[in-house]
Amino acid sequence: TPRKDIVPHISVRRTPCKTPSKILEHARARLHVSAVPDSLPCREHEFADIYTFVKSKILDGTGGCMYISGVPGTGKTATVTEVMSFLRKEVDEDKDFPEFTLVEMNGMKLTEPHQAFVQILKALTGQKATAEHSSQLLDKYFTSAAGRKQPIVLLVDELDLLWTRKQGVLYSIFDWPSRPKARLIVLAIANTMDLPERIMMNRISSRLGLTRMTFQPYTFKQLQSIVQSRLEGLQAFEPDAIQLAARKVAAVSGDARRALDICRRATELAETAQPTGKGKGPLVGMKHVDRALAEMFSSPKIVAMRQASRQEQIFLRAIATEFKMSGLEEAPFEKVLIQHISICRLEGLHPPVVSEVVAVCRRLASCRLILLESSTNELQQRIRLNVSQDDVMYALRDHGE
Amino acid sequence: MPKRRRESEFGLSTLEKVQQTLRRRVCRIEIPPKEIIEENLKEQRQHLVDLISRCAIRGEGNSALVTGPHGSGKTMLVSSVLSEIEANPRVSKNLLIVRLNGLLQTDDKIAIEEITRQLRLDNVVGDKVFGSFAENLAFLLEALKSGSDSAQSILFVLEEFDLFAYHKNQTLLYNLFDICQSAQTPIAVVGITRRLDVVELLEKRVKSRFSHRHIHVFNSLTFPAYKEACQRMLTLPSAVGDAKFVKRWNQSIETLCSNSTVHDVLKKAHQLDKSICGLQSLLLLPICRVSDDHPEIQPVDLLESSKHLAADSKAAMLHGISVLQLSLVIGMKHLTELNDGDPFNFEMVYNEYLKFVQRKAHVVQCFEKPVVLKAFEHLVALEIVKAVDGHGSRTQKEYRAMSLLVTPAQLMDVLNTHPGCPSELKHWASNPLPS
Numbered sequence: 131t132p133r134k135d136i137v138p139h140i141s142v143r144r145t146p147c148k149t150p151s152k153i154l155e156h157a158r159a160r161l162h163v164s165a166v167p168d169s170l171p172c173r174e175h176e177f178a179d180i181y182t183f184v185k186s187k188i189l190d191g192t193g194g195c196m197y198i199s200g201v202p203g204t205g206k207t208a209t210v211t212e213v214m215s216f217l218r219k220e221v222d223e224d225k226d227f228p229e230f231t232l233v234e235m236n237g238m239k240l241t242e243p244h245q246a247f248v249q250i251l252k253a254l255t256g257q258k259a260t261a262e263h264s265s266q267l268l269d270k271y272f273t274s275a276a277g278r279k280q281p282i283v284l285l286v287d288e289l290d291l292l293w294t295r296k297q298g299v300l301y302s303i304f305d306w307p308s309r310p311k312a313r314l315i316v317l318a319i320a321n322t323m324d325l326p327e328r329i330m331m332n333r334i335s336s337r338l339g340l341t342r343m344t345f346q347p348y349t350f351k352q353l354q355s356i357v358q359s360r361l362e363g364l365q366a367f368e369p370d371a372i373q374l375a376a377r378k379v380a381a382v383s384g385d386a387r388r389a390l391d392i393c394r395r396a397t398e399l400a401e402t403a404q405p406t407g408k409g410k411g412p413l414v415g416m417k418h419v420d421r422a423l424a425e426m427f428s429s430p431k432i433v434a435m436r437q438a439s440r441q442e443q444i445f446l447r448a449i450a451t452e453f454k455m456s457g458l459e460e461a462p463f464e465k466v467l468i469q470h471i472s473i474c475r476l477e478g479l480h481p482p483v484v485s486e487v488v489a490v491c492r493r494l495a496s497c498r499l500i501l502l503e504s505s506t507n508e509l510q511q512r513i514r515l516n517v518s519q520d521d522v523m524y525a526l527r528d529h530g531e
Numbered sequence: 532m533p534k535r536r537r538e539s540e541f542g543l544s545t546l547e548k549v550q551q552t553l554r555r556r557v558c559r560i561e562i563p564p565k566e567i568i569e570e571n572l573k574e575q576r577q578h579l580v581d582l583i584s585r586c587a588i589r590g591e592g593n594s595a596l597v598t599g600p601h602g603s604g605k606t607m608l609v610s611s612v613l614s615e616i617e618a619n620p621r622v623s624k625n626l627l628i629v630r631l632n633g634l635l636q637t638d639d640k641i642a643i644e645e646i647t648r649q650l651r652l653d654n655v656v657g658d659k660v661f662g663s664f665a666e667n668l669a670f671l672l673e674a675l676k677s678g679s680d681s682a683q684s685i686l687f688v689l690e691e692f693d694l695f696a697y698h699k700n701q702t703l704l705y706n707l708f709d710i711c712q713s714a715q716t717p718i719a720v721v722g723i724t725r726r727l728d729v730v731e732l733l734e735k736r737v738k739s740r741f742s743h744r745h746i747h748v749f750n751s752l753t754f755p756a757y758k759e760a761c762q763r764m765l766t767l768p769s770a771v772g773d774a775k776f777v778k779r780w781n782q783s784i785e786t787l788c789s790n791s792t793v794h795d796v797l798k799k800a801h802q803l804d805k806s807i808c809g810l811q812s813l814l815l816l817p818i819c820r821v822s823d824d825h826p827e828i829q830p831v832d833l834l835e836s837s838k839h840l841a842a843d844s845k846a847a848m849l850h851g852i853s854v855l856q857l858s859l860v861i862g863m864k865h866l867t868e869l870n871d872g873d874p875f876n877f878e879m880v881y882n883e884y885l886k887f888v889q890r891k892a893h894v895v896q897c898f899e900k901p902v903v904l905k906a907f908e909h910l911v912a913l914e915i916v917k918a919v920d921g922h923g924s925r926t927q928k929e930y931r932a933m934s935l936l937v938t939p940a941q942l943m944d945v946l947n948t949h950p951g952c953p954s955e956l957k958h959w960a961s962n963p964l965p966s
Binding site: 138139140142143145150159162164166201202239240241245248249291321383387388391394395398426429434438439467471479480482483484485489493496497509510 | 681702725726941
C-alpha cells in the first residue's frame with residue numbers, strides 16, 4: 131500500500147524555539163527531565179553491571195536475559211539507554227567489536243500484548259504482519275538464523291503489561307534467547323521486584339534466569355548530586371535549597387523526576403518573584419523551594435473544606451457528628467439529614483429542604499470530600515468521609531461566618 | 532403617531548438587546564473579560580499563561596492539572612487563557628491545540644482517532660481516520676517522536692480528566708506524559724477535573740511522569756464579593772445602545788441590589804452554594820422576565836426565582852397524588868417508624884390502610900384490594916417507595932420488601948398544604964392508630 135512509506139510528522143514551526151538567555155532559563159532547560167545527561171550520576175555501579183553483562187554476551191555470541199526492576203524515576207530506562215549508546219560508540223571505534231542490532235519496545239505503548247510481535251518483526255525485518263503471523267515468523271527467524279550474523283539486543287520496557295492469561299508473549303520473549311542460534315539478549319524492565327515469581331508461570335521464570343538487578347530509590351545525597359550535576363557551572367541555586375528539595379523527595383519516594391520538577395518549579399517562582407533577574411549570586415532560595423514543595427505535595431482538601439459554602443460545611447459537620455454518635459465510619463443519608471437540620475436550627479439558619487441537602491451532598495461527593503455508595507435510593511444512601519474526622523474538625527474550627 | 536410607534540419599536544429592540552447581552556453572560560456563552568477573572572485567580576491564570584507560552588516559545592514540555600469543585604470556573608479559566616494565547620501571534624503560530632473531553636472520548640481508541648484528526652496527520656483523509664487502533668497509536672507516537680524541536684508545540688486540553696484515568700492501562704495518559712518528559716515534540720498537557728484526589732487514580736508510572744503541577748480553583752467568594760458579582764452581572768455596558776436607557780437600567784440594578792429582600796435571597800443562595808454557576812441560575816429567571824410591561828427587574832422576581840430553585844421535588848410530587856395514595860404513604864410512614872426503618876411489603880401497608888378505613892369509614896371511601904394495589908404500584912412508579920436492593924423480581928409483588936423514600940417531615944409539610952386532604956388523614960398522620 132502507498133501508506134507504508136509515509137513518515138508521519140507534525141507541521142514545522144514558524145519560528146524556531148528560543149534558546150535560553152538568562153541564568154534561570156538555562157537552569158530550567160537543564161533541569162527539565164528530558165535533558166538527560168551523557169552520563170548518569172550515582173548509577174555507575176548499575177551501569178557497569180549491565181554493560182559487562184551485555185558486552186560479554188555480545189562477545190561470546192550467546193544469548194541471555196536480564197531482569198531489571200525498581201520504582202519509577204530511579205533511572206532504569208536512562209541507564210540502559212546509556213549502556214546501549216556506549217556500546218554503539220564502542221562498535222564505531224573498535225573494529226573488532228561485533229555490530230549488534232538494538233530493538234526497543236515499551237509495553238505501555240502497545241494497545242495489546244500480542245502487538246509486541248508485530249513491533250519486533252517490524253524493527254528486525256521491516257515486514258508488517260498480523261500478530262499471529264509475526265509470532266510464527268519470529269519463531270522461524272530465531273531458530274534458523276540463516277544469513278544473519280549480528281547479535282540482537284531486545285529492550286523491553288514495562289514488562290508487566292505484556293502479561294496475558296496464557297502468558298504466550300512473555301514465554302516467547304524469554305524462550306528465544308535459549309535457542310542455540312538466536313544470539314538474542316533480552317533486557318526486561320519493570321517496577322516490581324518479585325514480578326517473575328508473582329505473575330509468571332514456572333517455566334517462564336526459569337527461563338528468565340537469575341540475572342536480576344534492582345535499582346534502589348535515590349537517597350537524598352544522590353538526589354542532591356543529580357541536581358547539582360545538572361546545574362554545574364550555573365550559579366542559580368542556593369545549596370541549601372537543593373538539599374531541602376532532595377531531602378523531601380527522598381523521604382517520600384526517591385523519584386528523581388519529582389526532585390527535578392520541584393527545582394524547575396522553584397526557578398519559575400523565583401523568576402516571578404524578581405522579574406528583573408540581574409543574574410548575580412544565587413537566585414533560587416529556600417523559600418522558593420519551600421513554596422514549590424507545598425504546591426506539589428500538600429493536599430488541597432483542607433482548603434477545599436474551608437472554602438466550601440456554609441451549608442456544605444454544616445453537612446460535613448453533620449456527618450462527623452453522626453459518626454461520633456453511632457461510632458461507625460458510615461452513615462445513611464437520612465440520619466445525616468436529621469443532624470444537618472438540627473445544626474441549622476442551632477445556628478439560627480432556615481433549614482434547607484431535602485432536595486437542597488441532596489444537592490449539597492452530591493456536590494461534596496463530586497469533588498470527593500465524601501464518598502457515596504452508588505445507589506438510586508437517596509435516603510438510604512450510605513455516606514463515608516474521604517478525609518479524616520480530625521481534618522474536618524480542624525478545617526471547620528472557628529470558621530463560622 | 533408614527534413617531535411614537537417608532538419609539539416603542541426602538542424601546543423593544545433595546546430590551547431585546549439587553550436580554551441578549553445578559554443571557555449570554557448568564558448562560559456561560561461568553562467568557563468574562565480578563566480583569567474580572569484576575570480579580571480572584573490572578574496567580575493561577577499567570578501560571579497557566581506562563582506554562583503554555585513557555586511550551587510554545589521555548590518548546591518546554593509540561594503537564595498541569597486544574598482542579599476545583601463544580602462551577603468554580605476551571606473551564607472558564609482555561610478558555611480565557613487560550614483566548615489570550617491565541618491573540619498573541621508569537622505564540623499562536625507555533626502552537627496547535629487539541630481538545631479532548633472524557634465524556635466524549637470514552638476510550639483510548641476514540642481519543643487517539645480524535646487526536647490524529649485534530650492534528651491533521653497523514654492518515655487522515657477528510658474526516659476519516661484509517662488504520663487499526665494499534666496502527667493509529669504507533670503512527671501518532673512516531674509522528675510525535677519524529678519532530679523534535681523543529682515541530683510545532685502541541686497543547687492538549689483534557690476536560691473531565693478523571694475519566695481518562697479509567698481507560699485501560701491508562702495508555703493515553705502514559706504516552707502523553709512520557710512525551711512531555713522526553714526530548715520529542717514539545718507538548719503541554721492541561722487536565723481539568725473536579726476530583727481533588729485525581730492523582731491517586733493514576734498508576735505509579737503515570738504518576739511519576741506527571742509533573743505534579745496543581746492549579747487549584749475554589750469558590751472563594753465572600754458574601755460582599757458575591758453580591759458585587761451579582762450586581763456586575765446585571766449591569767449593562769454602555770455599548771448596548773441608548774445611553775439614557777443604560778444609565779436608567781444600571782441605576783435600577785443598583786437600587787435592586789441594595790434592597791433588603793434581595794439581600795436575604797442572595798445571602799441564602801450564598802450559604803447554599805458559593806459558585807457563580809448557582810448565581811447565574813438564580814438570575815436566569817428574572818432576566819427572562821424582563822419585557823415591555825415589566826422593563827425592570829424587581830426584588831419579587833429574585834424571590835420567586837429563589838423559591839423555584841428551592842422547591843422540594845419529592846414534596847411537589849406528593850402534591851399530585853390522590854387521597855388513597857396519600858393514605859397509603861401515611862400507612863407506610865407509620866410502618867417505617869414502628870419497625871425502626873425496616874422494610875415493609877404491600878400486605879402490611881394494606882392491612883394498615885384497612886385498619887384506618889374501618890375506623891373512619893364515614894370519611895374515607897374503602898377501596899377494593901386490586902384498586903389499592905394499583906395505587907401502590909403507581910407510587911412505585913413515582914419512586915416514592917422503592918424495592919429494597921436485592922429483593923427484586925423473584926418474589927411476588929405483594930410480598931416484595933419495600934422502603935419509603937420520603938422523610939416524615941416532608942410528608943407532614945405536604946399534608947398541611949395538600950388541596951382536599953381530609954382532616955382525619957392529617958390526624959392519622961400525626962397520631963398512629965392504637966393497635
